[in-house]
Amino acid sequence: MSQIRHNWTRDEITAIYNKPLLTLVLEAANVHAQNHKFGEVQISSLLSIKTGGCSEDCSYCPQAARYNTGVNVQALMKVDDVVTSAKAAQAGGASRFCMGAAWREVRNNSDFERVLEMVKEVNGLGMEVCCTLGMVTEDQAEKLAQAGLYAYNHNIDTSRDHYTEIITTRTYDDRLDTLGNVRKAGISVCSGGIIGLGENDADRIGMLLTLANLPEHPGSVPINTLVPVAGTPLQNNSKVPFDELVRMIATARIVMPASAVRLSAGRLDLSVSEQALCFMAGANSIFAGDKLLTTPNPEFNSDMQMFKLLGLTPKEAFADAPEKKHAHVHEHA
Numbered sequence: 001m002s003q004i005r006h007n008w009t010r011d012e013i014t015a016i017y018n019k020p021l022l023t024l025v026l027e028a029a030n031v032h033a034q035n036h037k038f039g040e041v042q043i044s045s046l047l048s049i050k051t052g053g054c055s056e057d058c059s060y061c062p063q064a065a066r067y068n069t070g071v072n073v074q075a076l077m078k079v080d081d082v083v084t085s086a087k088a089a090q091a092g093g094a095s096r097f098c099m100g101a102a103w104r105e106v107r108n109n110s111d112f113e114r115v116l117e118m119v120k121e122v123n124g125l126g127m128e129v130c131c132t133l134g135m136v137t138e139d140q141a142e143k144l145a146q147a148g149l150y151a152y153n154h155n156i157d158t159s160r161d162h163y164t165e166i167i168t169t170r171t172y173d174d175r176l177d178t179l180g181n182v183r184k185a186g187i188s189v190c191s192g193g194i195i196g197l198g199e200n201d202a203d204r205i206g207m208l209l210t211l212a213n214l215p216e217h218p219g220s221v222p223i224n225t226l227v228p229v230a231g232t233p234l235q236n237n238s239k240v241p242f243d244e245l246v247r248m249i250a251t252a253r254i255v256m257p258a259s260a261v262r263l264s265a266g267r268l269d270l271s272v273s274e275q276a277l278c279f280m281a282g283a284n285s286i287f288a289g290d291k292l293l294t295t296p297n298p299e300f301n302s303d304m305q306m307f308k309l310l311g312l313t314p315k316e317a318f319a320d321a322p323e324k325k326h327a328h329v330h331e332h333a
């Protein structure tokens with residue numbers, strides 16, 4: 001097992017990030033093999049439980065009400081429909097089910113009560129339940145934990161410096177506060193970011209530095225590549241060169257050895273061999289299913305073919321937290 005450090009310096013991470021690409025991949029692969037079952041990949045399934053109409057100005061996001069992106073606003077889904085979708089995802093091999101809402105923050109109303117109900121039901125299926133609902137207070141995080149929430153996704157998105165170029169309606173510190181509230185409630189933190197927002201290498205390194213020096217490393221770190229959506233301010237951003245994605249994944253793997261690194265949005269633009277290099281560099285989680293929240297993702301069957309070709313195996317639910325699995329079995333025995 002590698003030592004888990006929370007005192008990384010900018011210089012150290014910069015030196016790792018700038019290594020010759022294949023040297024970097026080799027080092028990351030070694031760290032990966034020491035800390036994880038090599039070739040095991042977690043399959044997460046995403047469902048947008050409340051779509052569009054969001055008040056925020058995140059300049060990458062198709063769901064912000066202020067941009068004309070053609071996304072139809074949909075009210076919060078019914079619990080039964082969510083459970084049906086979770087069962088289908090589970091049948092396809094997903095061990096984690098992530099529910100996303102286009103909210104700035106959670107409010108203490110009947111919608112939140114319904115989300116708590118969804119969390120209970122999906123946890124009852126024996127899946128790791130994750131939510132991404134915007135900002136949460138300590139009290140709300142505690143309620144989610146009580147309902148059986150396993151993980152909470154809230155991305156820092158980019159570096160503190162670049163953040164203000166991307167979002168103005170809430171701050172970097174707001175994000176870090178939410179991560180603190182989630183951590184205090186004993187929920188696994190899922191936090192990463194997006195590349196392709198017009199940031200430079202120093203911003204990417206700054207984002208990894210912030211994540212790696214949190215009081216605890218996030219349980220999972222999604223690395224998204226911008227999916228440019230017509231109507232958003234970033235619609236014409238240039239495509240991120242593939243080697244830069246690999247660099248980002250490998251560096252995340254080395255500085256956060258025990259975390260799951262998720263090859264997230266943007267896979268539709270990657271060939272199987274490009275994805276293979278990402279898995280070699282330490283990615284060990286993906287979102288599977290034909291849709292992310294509002295944008296397309298590779299077809300489920302083509303992902304299964306990729307798993308077969310590369311000899312990847314899906315990770316079982318609660319492999320990292322057997323005590324939570326037992327808690328679940330007791331409750332539903």
Ligand code: SAM
Pocket residue numbers: 060061062063100101102103104132133134135153154155157193194224225226227228229265293
């Ligand atoms: N509204 C909540 C929030 O912002 O925290 C939860 C949902 S939000 C869509 C979740 C994350 O999706 C964002 O933080 C961002 O990192 C990612 N995301 C959104 N649009 C994206 C895009 N076009 N390309 C890549 N990632 C994107």
Ligand code: DTB
Pocket residue numbers: 046062098100132153155192193222223224227264265291292293294295296
């Ligand atoms: C994350 O880091 N990526 C996912 C999930 N967390 C919620 C979302 C990607 C969204 C891509 C744009 C869309 O489909 O709307």
Ligand code: SF4
Pocket residue numbers: 054055056057058061062063064101102103104134
């Ligand atoms: Fe709203 Fe989340 Fe999209 Fe920002 S990323 S506009 S908060 S749905």
